[in-house]
Amino acid sequence: MIYFDNVARKLHHNNKSTRIGFRETLVLECLLKHAPQAVSKKTLICYGWGSEYIGQTSLAKSISALRRALLAVGADASLVITVPKYGYRLTEGMIFQPPADLVCSEERDDEPVQHSESPQEAQPAQTDAVSQRQLKVPFYRQCLLIAMTLLLCVATSVFVVGKINGWRWSDLVQRGGLSQKRVGALNVFYRPDAELSFSIEQLLTHSQCNCLVYIEKEHKYSTLIFVSKKTHRSTFIRYSPLNIVHATQQINEFLKEEK
Numbered sequence: 001m002i003y004f005d006n007v008a009r010k011l012h013h014n015n016k017s018t019r020i021g022f023r024e025t026l027v028l029e030c031l032l033k034h035a036p037q038a039v040s041k042k043t044l045i046c047y048g049w050g051s052e053y054i055g056q057t058s059l060a061k062s063i064s065a066l067r068r069a070l071l072a073v074g075a076d077a078s079l080v081i082t083v084p085k086y087g088y089r090l091t092e093g094m095i096f097q098p099p100a101d102l103v104c105s106e107e108r109d110d111e112p113v114q115h116s117e118s119p120q121e122a123q124p125a126q127t128d129a130v131s132q133r134q135l136k137v138p139f140y141r142q143c144l145l146i147a148m149t150l151l152l153c154v155a156t157s158v159f160v161v162g163k164i165n166g167w168r169w170s171d172l173v174q175r176g177g178l179s180q181k182r183v184g185a186l187n188v189f190y191r192p193d194a195e196l197s198f199s200i201e202q203l204l205t206h207s208q209c210n211c212l213v214y215i216e217k218e219h220k221y222s223t224l225i226f227v228s229k230k231t232h233r234s235t236f237i238r239y240s241p242l243n244i245v246h247a248t249q250q251i252n253e254f255l256k257e258e259k
Contacts, residue, residue, distance in 0.1 A: 002075050002095045004028060011095075013073040023048050024066045027059070028095075031080070036092035038083040063088060155225075155236065184208045190215040199244060207251045209258055222247075226254055233258070 003012040009025045010017050020028070026048040031039055045054050048062065067077035079091045178189045181196065183204045190196065194217050196204075204213065214225040224237040224247060235254040239247040 002070070002073065002079075004032070004095050004097045006097060011069055011073050011075075013075050016073040018069050018072040020069045021062070021065060023058075023062045024069065027062050028066060028090075029097075031088065031090040032095060032097055035090040035095075038087055038089040040087040042087075044087060152236070155234070159227075159232075159234070183213075185210055186213050187211075188213045188215060190217075199241075203244065203248060203251070207248075207255060209255055211258075224251070226251065228258055231258065 001013075004010075005012070006025055006029055008019075009022065010019050027044055030044055030047040041056055041059055045056070045059055049058065063080060063082075067080055070077050070079055075094075079094050081089050081091065083089055179192045179194075181188045181190075183196075183201060185208050186204055188196065188204060189212070194215070196215070200215065200222075209226075210229045212227045212229065214223075214227075216223040221238055221240055224239070225234060226237075227234045233254075235250060237247050237250045
């Protein structure tokens, strides 16, 4: 018979004893309460860590440590049985947990149990919790953020290379076959197969600054790029024809920062 002291966190068997960790103590308590029935991994994690976001790797490490402790006192490690795709169970009648008043005085003199997690135990728990929160972020939002980041990097690289090599917009217009139109103080560039709609011209008329503007129309969305000749700042605006108010707000914010 193996004696389990949950206060001193020790296992005793055949004049041998070994100390187990705080998490292993809680896991063994949970298995003893349900023995010989199987206990799910989720139940063991909630009982031992108080959080369902802890990864199963932490539970597997505690089970392995518990089995090593059984071997250390000369017991059979197979007393803790793995239930495939579910959890673990404990062989009934092999481990006895005496009442608190029967614990020997030598064991009572041990250090008090610290219920706070050590830095080594807390770090994996925090990492697993952060990973779970990150997985909750919608996948399409991650893709959109990555695409926007790459686009900004490309635009910045083109701008820097252009400054180094002394590129001019007139050269780009000739090489790329872009059409150019003057709208107030704005130099507007767009593809030859596209035309400036009345709504776009009205928007540009009320968005005057010393800037270069590139316009590109796609099937569902349109793109506006404002580049300041004075400060070399730029803004990238993507909007749908039905939501031109969004583009107006972003342009106004850009113009405020230019003043």
